[in-house]
Amino acid sequence: MTGELNPGLIIILGALLVPLLPGRVLRGAYMLLLPIAAFAYLLGLPMGEAGQIEFMNLSLVTLRVDKLSFVFGTIFLIATLLGVIYALHVGDWVQHTAGLIYSGSAIGAVFAGDFVTLFIFWEITAISSVFLVWASRNSSAMAAGLRYLVIQVGSGVILLAGVLIHYQQTGSIAFNAMGTETLAGKLILIAFGIKCAFPLLHNWLQDAYPQATVTGTVILSAFTTKLAVYALARGYAGTEILIPIGAVMTAFPIFYAVIENDLRRVLAYSLNNQLGFMVVGIGIGTELALNGTAAHAFCHILYKALLFMAMGAVLYRVGTVKGSELGGLYRSMPWTTVFCIVGAASISAFPLFSGFISKSLIISAAMKEGYYWVWLTLLFASAGVFHHSGIKIPYFAFFAHDSGKRCEEAPMNMLIAMAIAAAFCIGLGVYPDPLYALLPYDVKYDAYSLEHVVTQLQLLMFSALAFTVLMRTGIYPPELKSINLDTDWFYRVPGSHLAQVANQFRSVTWQWVADGTVKLATKVHNALYQHHGPEGWFGRTWPTGTMAFWTTVTLGAVVILSYL
Amino acid sequence: MSADHNHKFETPPHERTWIDDPKNVDKIVYTLYAVCALLILIDPLIHKHGPFAIEHVWGFYALYGFIGCVFLVLAAKLMRVFLMRPEGYYDR
Numbered sequence: 001m002t003g004e005l006n007p008g009l010i011i012i013l014g015a016l017l018v019p020l021l022p023g024r025v026l027r028g029a030y031m032l033l034l035p036i037a038a039f040a041y042l043l044g045l046p047m048g049e050a051g052q053i054e055f056m057n058l059s060l061v062t063l064r065v066d067k068l069s070f071v072f073g074t075i076f077l078i079a080t081l082l083g084v085i086y087a088l089h090v091g092d093w094v095q096h097t098a099g100l101i102y103s104g105s106a107i108g109a110v111f112a113g114d115f116v117t118l119f120i121f122w123e124i125t126a127i128s129s130v131f132l133v134w135a136s137r138n139s140s141a142m143a144a145g146l147r148y149l150v151i152q153v154g155s156g157v158i159l160l161a162g163v164l165i166h167y168q169q170t171g172s173i174a175f176n177a178m179g180t181e182t183l184a185g186k187l188i189l190i191a192f193g194i195k196c197a198f199p200l201l202h203n204w205l206q207d208a209y210p211q212a213t214v215t216g217t218v219i220l221s222a223f224t225t226k227l228a229v230y231a232l233a234r235g236y237a238g239t240e241i242l243i244p245i246g247a248v249m250t251a252f253p254i255f256y257a258v259i260e261n262d263l264r265r266v267l268a269y270s271l272n273n274q275l276g277f278m279v280v281g282i283g284i285g286t287e288l289a290l291n292g293t294a295a296h297a298f299c300h301i302l303y304k305a306l307l308f309m310a311m312g313a314v315l316y317r318v319g320t321v322k323g324s325e326l327g328g329l330y331r332s333m334p335w336t337t338v339f340c341i342v343g344a345a346s347i348s349a350f351p352l353f354s355g356f357i358s359k360s361l362i363i364s365a366a367m368k369e370g371y372y373w374v375w376l377t378l379l380f381a382s383a384g385v386f387h388h389s390g391i392k393i394p395y396f397a398f399f400a401h402d403s404g405k406r407c408e409e410a411p412m413n414m415l416i417a418m419a420i421a422a423a424f425c426i427g428l429g430v431y432p433d434p435l436y437a438l439l440p441y442d443v444k445y446d447a448y449s450l451e452h453v454v455t456q457l458q459l460l461m462f463s464a465l466a467f468t469v470l471m472r473t474g475i476y477p478p479e480l481k482s483i484n485l486d487t488d489w490f491y492r493v494p495g496s497h498l499a500q501v502a503n504q505f506r507s508v509t510w511q512w513v514a515d516g517t518v519k520l521a522t523k524v525h526n527a528l529y530q531h532h533g534p535e536g537w538f539g540r541t542w543p544t545g546t547m548a549f550w551t552t553v554t555l556g557a558v559v560i561l562s563y564l
Numbered sequence: 565m566s567a568d569h570n571h572k573f574e575t576p577p578h579e580r581t582w583i584d585d586p587k588n589v590d591k592i593v594y595t596l597y598a599v600c601a602l603l604i605l606i607d608p609l610i611h612k613h614g615p616f617a618i619e620h621v622w623g624f625y626a627l628y629g630f631i632g633c634v635f636l637v638l639a640a641k642l643m644r645v646f647l648m649r650p651e652g653y654y655d656r
Contacts, residue, residue, distance in 0.1 A: 140655070258640035259648070331579060367614050375616065376628075383629040384636050399583070404573035454610050458603045458625035465600050466633035468593055477641045483654075484647040492654055 004051045006063045007073065008108025008121065010038040011080065015100030019093045028088045031096060035080040038107070042073055049113050058173055061113025067440040068294065072110045072230045074438065075298045076103060078424075079222035079305060086309055086417035087215035098131035099219045106223035110230055114173045115163040115188075118231070122159060122195075125224060126152030132216030133208050141211040147488070148208035152224075155194035162187030178235040189236060196228035196279065197272050199248045203488040205272060206256075210264040210321075214312040217264060221271060221308050222301045229278045229297050238285025246283055247374045249276030250381035256486065257388035261479050263321040263397060264311050267304070270347065270389040273381055274300050280378065281362040284369055287441035292361030294439050299354035299428055303346035306421035307393060310340035313410035313418070314397055321397070323479030328402030336410050337398040339418035346425040348390035348460060349382060354425045356456065357432035357447040364445070383463040390460075391467050396479055600626070 014034040021027040042065075051062035065073075080103040087096065102125055109121035126149065133145035166184035167173050178185045190201075197205045205225070209217050236242060250273050257269035274296070281293035313336045314329060315321045330337040342353070349355035359382065366375045409415070428435050432447060470476040532538045575584055582588050604623045612619050619625075 254636060255640045255643055258637055259644050328575065330583075331581070367616070370615055372616055379625075379628060380632045380636075383632045387633050387636060402573055402575040402584075404575075451610050451612055454603065454606065455612070455625045458607070458623070459629040461596070461600050461603055462626040462629035463633045464596060466630045466637070468596060470634065470637055472593070475641075476637060477644060480648070481651055482644075482648045483651055484644070485649060486647075 004063065005041075006051060006108050006111050006117075007038045007042045007045075007077075008104045008106070008111060010041060011035065011104030011107060012101050012124070015097050015104060018097045018100065024088075024091065027093075027096070028084075031084045031088075031100065032081070034100065035077045035084065035103075038080075038104075039074070039077045042070075042077070051113075055116075058116060058167075059114070060117050061174070062117050063111050064113030064175075065111065067438075068230070068233060069110050071294050071298060071438045071440065072226070073107055075301050076107045076110060076223065076226075079103065079219075079301050080107070082302075082305055082309075082417050082421055083215070083219040083222065085420070086218055086312070086414055088413040089411045090213075090215055092135060094131055095135045095213060095216060098128050098135070099216065102128040102132065103219060103223055106227045109227055113175060115159075115166070115175050116173050118175055119156060119160055119163060122227075123153065123156040125227065126156055129220055129224060132220055133212045135213045135216055136211060144208045144211040147491075148204050151194060151204040155191045158187055158194070159191035162191060175234060177237065180236070180239055180241065189232075189239075192228050192231045192235065193245075194228075195224055196232060196275060197225055197249070198245055198279075199252060200487055202249075202253070202272055203486050206253075206265055206268040206486060207488050209268045209271075210262050214316045218305050218308045218312055221267075221304050225271065225275055226297050226301060229275065229282070229293065232279065232282050233290060233293055237282055237290055239283060242279050242283030243371065243374055244283075246276045246279030246281075247377040249273065249279055251276070251377050251384070254381060254384035254388055256484060257384075258392070259477055259484055261323050261482055263323055263326070263393055264308065264315070266323075266388060266393060267307050267311060270385060271304055273385060274304065274347070276381065277359055277362050277378065280374060281365060284362075284365050284371070286365055286369065288361060288368065288443050288445070289365035291436075291439040291441050291443050291445075292358065292365055295358035295361055295432075295435055296355075298435060298438075299346065299358040299425070302421050302424045302428075303343045303354060306339060306343035306418060306425060307347065307389065309414060309418050309421065310336050310343060311393070311397070313414050316414070317407040317410060318405050322481065323392075323396040324481045326397045326403055326405070327400040328398070329405065329407070330398040331402075332405070332407045333398070333409050335415050336418065337394065339415075339422045340394050340398065342422040342425050344390045344394050346429065348386035349456065350390075350460060351429075351448070351453045351456060352426070353429040354432075356429055357435070358428075360447050360452060360456070361445060379459065383459050386460050386463045387467055391464065 011034050014030075014037075018027060018031060021030055045063070045065050047065050047070075049061050049064045051060075053060045053062060080100070083099060083103065084096075087099065090096065105121045105124035105128060109118055109125065112118040112121055130145045130149045130152070133141055133148055162184045163173060165187065166178075166182070169182065169184060178188055180186055180189055194201045194204075209220050212220055232242065253269040253272040253276075257266045257273070260266045260269060278293045278296050278300075281289040281296065283289075311321050313333065314326065317333065318326065318329070320326070346353040346355045349359045363375065363378050363382070366378060410418070436443075436445065467476070530536055604626045607623050607626070614620075
């Protein structure tokens with residue numbers, strides 16, 4: 001019977017066979033087949049809920065296909081396929097298996113119809129994805145992975161707490177619109193917010209993603225945060241608080257992106273900024289805004305993966321993605337340069353590139369609903385994105401001052417993955433109608449009005465002008481061998497000191513308790529020895545006569561007492 | 565190997581391309597100036613439908629983009645004073 005199996009399970013179960021397959025060709029072909037098979041299967045699924053399982057009085061809905069889950073499921077499957085192609089040259093089966101289980105569980109979570117199923121897939125994404133960080137196999141990746149895992153699993157625990165309270169209060173575990181009035185609603189929002197990298201909850205992203213392997217970061221960039229966006233769109237559409245949260249998210253990471261030296265970390269900051277646009281769309285909650293969020297997630301996954309692929313290729317060939325050490329690579333990697341520029345133009349929302357046709361839905365929705373300050377913030381963030389992702393990434397990696405580094409062009413499989421992603425970026429930008437048709441609501445929107453194209457070009461060209469002027473006057477901050485403090489400082493420095501102090505306190509307390517116990521035991525032992533030991537009063541050997549004497553006295557007392 | 569060495573690197577003449585000539589970079593920059601001038605000149609011809617009055621100010625998007633980016637860069641530069649640390653900071 002069809003329609004019972006969550007498409008995510010096809011990938012997860014399929015991934016388990018990957019380590020057993022001999023030879024890179026066979027394994028590669030099999031891995032390519034998995035997302036294609038899952039997509040073919042998804043296309044055949046009827047809309048609606050299925051896969052109901054009764055489990056301990058809970059009714060689980062393991063499969064829910066509707067327009068919202070379909071559009072996220074589709075882009076997740078495309079991202080899985082791109083991730084597989086990009087990683088075909090990698091021999092390490094751990095990365096392949098972890099990557100597939102991770103993407104499969106994200107897809108599983110998207111099609112989950114209840115909170116328990118969601119929770120299970122939610123935690124599998126956390127546990128499987130950390131292996132993509134650890135696969136870098138160095139001490140800083142190990143530590144970053146551990147921090148990442150604690151935060152990700154923590155998000156799952158908060159989700160579970162929220163779900164349990166929700167179940168106790170309503171008797172339902174259905175994953176639908178939640179609202180923030182109840183404690184359960186608040187907890188679940190926090191759990192989603194952690195995964196979505198809300199401001200101050202964000203730093204796991206910039207901490208861990210740049211530490212993952214070349215191919216791992218590409219896969220990581222697609223799923224975790226967009227799963228959270230999907231979950232927010234499902235549970236918290238129209239929740240007003242998300243509008244300021246999202247607006248802050250669009251603005252503050254770009255300041256960091258400007259001064260960050262590790263170009264993959266620059267991309268992680270700009271990922272955070274792009275999520276902000278989606279969160280604003282969810283907060284506004286109109287049909288136009290929610291369509292914008294879904295469309296932007298779709299386009300964003302492709303161009304963000306493309307940018308991470310380009311930087312990954314640089315890391316793979318040159319051994320570093322630090323802006324201070326790069327420059328002039330267009331000579332060695334012309335194709336990667338071109339693909340990177342396509343990704344940069346897309347994230348900057350240039351007309352004819354994908355970001356333009358998706359981000360504008362959200363900005364238009366903010367305008368239409370009269371959110372003046374939010375609109376201004378989004379415009380500022382759009383200009384800033386062009387500045388740090390659109391110009392900075394390609395400029396410092398491939399142009400700028402020639403670093404003298406020469407290398408080979410990226411491997412063929414990487415180029416193919418980048419070419420497909422770039423084709424999507426341009427294709428969606430030029431002809432957005434197929435994507436618009438996939439969106440959850442039926443909304444007519446024309447991205448290519450003259451007004452819209454010209455105002456967007458004004459914004460972008462004058463951002464470019466600002467960059468040029470600042471560069472030529474020497475005001476633009478140079479790329480420096482450095483790191484910048486972010487919220488992770490709180491748990492990596494004072495937090496770590498606090499843990500050390502706590503550990504000292506624990507060891508001192510333990511010493512005190514242990515010493516006390518030993519003292520007490522010695523005291524008890526000595527007292528017992530004193531009375532019951534060989535020299536003690538109870539331990540003495542008494543003469544038989546004494547016993548006979550006392551027996552007689554007792555018996556006498558009994559006789560006398562019985563006569564009284 | 566060091567960053568200093570990188571800054572000193574001179575591209576050998578046979579590897580130089582069109583874009584390595586400062587004159588050609590100037591050409592790109594002047595083209596950008598021209599495009600910007602054109603975009604701001606045609607602004608009054610564009611009919612804007614938005615609800616906010618500021619949008620209808622001549623050249624609003626252009627000016628906002630420019631000032632926004634300059635502010636972004638200067639503020640970020642200032643942030644370096646407080647937030648920048650050497651690379652091995654957390655490994656100490």
